[in-house]
Amino acid sequence: MPKDVVAEEARRRRRPTRQGTVLSERLIVETALRMVREHGGAGLTARRLGAALGADPSTLYRYFDGMDGLTLAIGEELIGRALAGWVPTGRWREDLRSLGLRIHGAYLAHPQAALLTASRVTGRPREIAADEAILGSLRGAGFGDEDAVRIYHAYIDQCLAFAALDAGSLALTEQARESDEERWESTYARLPAGTYPNIAATAGLLAARMPQSAYPVALDMLLESAERELAGARGGAGARRRPTGRPAAP
16 A cells, blocks of 8 residues: 655654755755766665765655655656746647757756656656646647547657657767767768768768757657648548538638
């Protein structure tokens, strides 16, 4: 049976730690984010986190259901940062584009944390708020529920998949990342046209584009496809509603 959620105020440790700070869920998450950035996901342990906070590691379990619960809280924090300051305009495509870029950007600001959390479902308030906003934009635009869920699924998975992919590159050492990027010029640009005509013809474009994230382009393609689908559905419905025998208005 799952444990009852205890309110933050009830869980807060009143007595300062050895470092003179009062623990809170937010402080623990921010400290964990810093540790993940510095040491990677494998370096985040209760013992190390307790030492960083100046608290006994067991104290963390007053706030989270184990280290996995802390991982979910980190994911929730990244989503929350994406939502901070985002205000929907009512223009569904513009809203979904801006929110997608915000989520992607929030994860890439913490690439090691993105690798740790992008595939997780937190079920926490800010994640739920993001999902509600996405579905609300789609349903408000006129998509039926099945189509709204289908497009939502593709939209959020695309966003998080690119976040994980791009975070993987950012998490590499600078030397490894530069080596990968230079390979488009050192290897691909020198392939013989007789054997690889298509690569040779586009080598310069490949070298310029491939080090960049493809997420904005992929996001636009997804939203354009959804917009065409919506327009087609509306056009078809309008055609079905026109009385037979009467020509459509020009």
